[in-house]
Amino acid sequence: MxxxxxxxxxxxxxxxxxxxxxxxxxxxxxxxxxxxxxxxxxxxxxxxxxxxxxxxEALFQEVVERYQNSHGRVTESLFDPLLPPREAIELTLRRSAKMQSEAGHPPGCLVTLGVMHTCSAQPTAVSAPLAEARARNRAGIIACIERGIAQGELPTETDTSALAAMFDSFLMGLTALARDAIPHAVMDASVTQVMAVWDALSATTGRR
Missing domain, CATH: 1.10.10 (Arc Repressor Mutant, subunit A)
Incomplete structure (x- = not known):
């Protein structure tokens, strides 16, 4: 037998x-x-x-959780109240650019790529965790800007939503650059350029 x-x-x-x-x-x-x-x-x-x-679907949910607890932690500085708000945003952008360009895994950000790959037919179980992760990062950016205003780094009349949208769109745009094999040095230099917007606003308050 x-x-x-x-x-x-x-x-x-x-x-x-x-x-x-x-x-x-x-x-x-x-x-x-x-x-x-x-x-x-x-x-x-x-x-x-x-x-x-x-x-x-269940496997994908585990994958998103794994990503958030590993590669996705590059955004954690947004939620550290001990960091100056400008530094918190800059660290997130630089760490994200570095992670998305690293060897050993696909380029870009899995959470942002979910936007590019999502279609209306996808179940909520697939799209919801990605949307929640993006919303969390967006909220973190907004909180940093609000702290910047409260601490006198940014003018009180700063358009919080617009400034947050700029940083958020830049963060997600890094994925397209990484997928197109734009060198990390270029991406990192672009972070310096986008942070100049914060500095220009800060200059109008007379302090950094």
Whole structure:
């Protein structure tokens, strides 16, 4: 009587990273179940995939959580009240530019790429975590600007929403630059240029 082969085993932690890189490179919709099964653990069966992750959507949610707790932490300075507000924003932009240009993972930001790859057919379970992450970063930028106004670094008449939108759009725009292989040095220099807007506003208050 023939004996059944042992089910393929794999490191689940490594598998999440492998899936993250696929979703990061291709987006949720364009990453097929076949690609995921082939990449994880050197290849797993559909039953093993569903037993481990439940569904493609559930796996993506785990991937987003993994990203937020690793690469996505480049934005954490926005939420550090001990940092001067200008420094908090600048650190986020420079760290994000560096991370998005690093080797070892796809270029760009997975959260921002979710905007580029999202279509109306995607379920809320897929789009919601990405939207929440973007909203959190946007709120962090707004909080820094409000602190800058409260501390006298920025004029009281500063248009908080408009200034936040500028920094937020620049942050998301770094992804397009990274995907187009713009050198990190150029991206980093562009951060200096965009921070000059804060400095110009600050100069009107007579202090930094």
């Amino acid at each position: 023939a004996t059944m082969g042992r089910p393929r085993t794999f490191d689940r932690d490594v598998a999440i990273t492998q899936a993250m890189h696929l979703f990061w490179e291709h987006g949720y919709e364009s990453t097929s179940l076949s690609q995921l099964k082939a990449a994880i653990g050197g290849g797993i069966s559909a039953p093993s995939f569903y037993a481990a992750f439940g569904s493609k």
